[in-house]
Amino acid sequence: MRTWGVLAALVTLLSLATGTGARAFVEPEPARWPACPCGPQSIPAGEPVTGPRPAGHTGLPNPAQGRYLVGTPDDPLAGFSRRPLDRFMVPAGGTFLDPLHLDPHYGVDYTYPDDYLAGKTLWVHPIGPGYVTARSACLLCFVEGDAQGRTTYKLPRYNFGFGAFILVETPYTSDVSIYTMYAHLARDFASLGDYVHPDEIIGVAGNTGYSENVHVHVEVRYGRPGRFWNADFTQWATLDRWMAMMFVNPAWLVFPENHGLMILALDKYITEQPRPTDIP
Numbered sequence: 001m002r003t004w005g006v007l008a009a010l011v012t013l014l015s016l017a018t019g020t021g022a023r024a025f026v027e028p029e030p031a032r033w034p035a036c037p038c039g040p041q042s043i044p045a046g047e048p049v050t051g052p053r054p055a056g057h058t059g060l061p062n063p064a065q066g067r068y069l070v071g072t073p074d075d076p077l078a079g080f081s082r083r084p085l086d087r088f089m090v091p092a093g094g095t096f097l098d099p100l101h102l103d104p105h106y107g108v109d110y111t112y113p114d115d116y117l118a119g120k121t122l123w124v125h126p127i128g129p130g131y132v133t134a135r136s137a138c139l140l141c142f143v144e145g146d147a148q149g150r151t152t153y154k155l156p157r158y159n160f161g162f163g164a165f166i167l168v169e170t171p172y173t174s175d176v177s178i179y180t181m182y183a184h185l186a187r188d189f190a191s192l193g194d195y196v197h198p199d200e201i202i203g204v205a206g207n208t209g210y211s212e213n214v215h216v217h218v219e220v221r222y223g224r225p226g227r228f229w230n231a232d233f234t235q236w237a238t239l240d241r242w243m244a245m246m247f248v249n250p251a252w253l254v255f256p257e258n259h260g261l262m263i264l265a266l267d268k269y270i271t272e273q274p275r276p277t278d279i280p
C-alpha cells in the first residue's frame with residue numbers, strides 16, 4: 001500500500017514539474033492604457049432615423065443607425081484614441097500600404113512577436129466606440145500543418161483572407177459612418193449588434209485567414225452608413241463594396257492630433273456625396 005502512496009506522490013510531483021494537466025485560464029489584465037485625456041465621452045441618444053433601415057438577414061435593424069457619435073465640442077472623434085493592443089508597436093511588414101505586401105495593404109498590422117512567441121495572449125481593443133456590424137468566426141479558415149505543428153499552407157479564399165474578424169461601425173452623421181475592421185482574430189468576445197468601447201477587450205489576436213504570424217490587421221474605411229450590417233464577407237459583392245469605400249491609415253484615429261485630418265475627410269465626403277433629394 002505504501003508503494004502506491006509513494007507512486008502517487010511521484011506522479012503528482014512529475015506533473016507539477018512538467019506542467020501537464022489543464023492549463024489555467026489567464027484572466028485578461030485590466031486595461032492599462034490611461035483614460036483618454038479628453039475625459040469620458042458622452043454618447044447621447046442620436047436623432048431618430050426616418051425611412052427604411054437597412055436590415056441584414058437577421059431581420060434586426062442595424063443598431064448603428066440609431067445613434068450618432070458625439071465627442072467633445074473640440075473633437076467629435078475624441079472617443080478614438082486607443083491602440084488595438086495595449087502597447088504600441090508596428091512590425092516592419094505592417095506599415096500602411098506597405099510595398100512589401102504582394103497586394104496593396106490597406107491596414108496596419110499590430111503585434112508583439114516576443115509576447116506571442118512566449119505564449120502570451122494578445123488582447124484586442126477597439127480603437128474607438130461603435131457597433132459590431134459584421135463578424136465572422138471563420139470556421140472554415142483551414143490551415144495545413146506539418147508533423148511539427150508548423151503552418152505550411154493556408155487557404156485564403158474564406159473571407160478573402162480576413163479570417164475571423166469583427167467589423168465595427170461608428171456613425172459620424174446620418175450621411176457617413178466610420179468602419180473599423182479587426183482581422184485574423186483567434187477568437188472574439190462580441191456579437192452582432194453589440195456596442196463596443198475602447199476600454200473593452202473584443203478579441204484575441206490570431207493567425208486566421210491569410211496571415212503568416214499572430215497579429216491584428218486594423219483597417220479603417222468610411223462611407224454610407226449601414227452598408228455592412230450582417231454582411232457576408234465570403235461573397236464577392238461584399239468584398240467589392242468594402243474595397244469601394246474610402247480608406248485611411250488607422251493612425252488618423254489612433255492619434256488624437258490627427259483627428260482634424262479625419263474630420264476634414266469626413267466633412268468633404270458629406271458635402272460631395274449626392275443625396276437622393278438632390279436629384280430632381
Ligand SMILES: [Zn+2]
Nearest residue numbers: 107108109217
Ligand atoms: Zn494586414
